[in-house]
Amino acid sequence: AQSVTQLDSQVPVFEEAPVELRCNYSSSVSVYLFWYVQYPNQGLQLLLKYLSGSTLVKGINGFEAEFNKSQTSFHLRKPSVHISDTAEYFCAVSPVGAAGNKLTFGGGTRVLVKP
Template identity: 90%
Template sequence: AQSVTQLDSQVPVFEEAPVELRCNYSSSVSVYLFWYVQYPNQGLQLLLKYLSGSTLVESINGFEAEFNKSQTSFHLRKPSVHISDTAEYFCAVTPTRDSSYKLIFGSGTRLLVRP
């Protein structure tokens, strides 16, 4: 079985400051990793994913995450946040050999960007 831990339920940060949202996972098999973002009253949107290859993945809006297999982590970072980045962020995994690729989510981290 897999599990995902997001230790920080809320992260307050000032605009233009850097931010890191932490994600650790537990799995006995290889997994794919994802970060999803959820804006108020909206569904989940894929922010970025790690499937294979380079362990550093980037999104189009300046976020990046690095897969660290030895530490079983997939932390999300952004060097300078905007007010519009305020949202709930979910880390998720799915086993690479799962027939359905159903997602196992963490409990989420609310990023609150203040002016």
């Protein structure tokens, strides 16, 4: 079984400041890692994913994340946020090779960008 912990439930940040959202996971098998964003009253949109290869992954909207296997972390970063980045962000994992790609989500981090 897998579990995902997002250490911050809320992150307030000023516009144009950097932001880091922390994600740690636990799994007895290798996993794929994902970050999704959810805007109010909408579904989830994929920001980026790590499958293999380079541990630094670049996604949409200027986000990037770094996979650290020894620390079982997959932190999300953006060097300069916009008001439009206000949303909830979910880290998720799925076990490698699992039929149907079953995702386990963290509890979410709500980002509030202030002008």
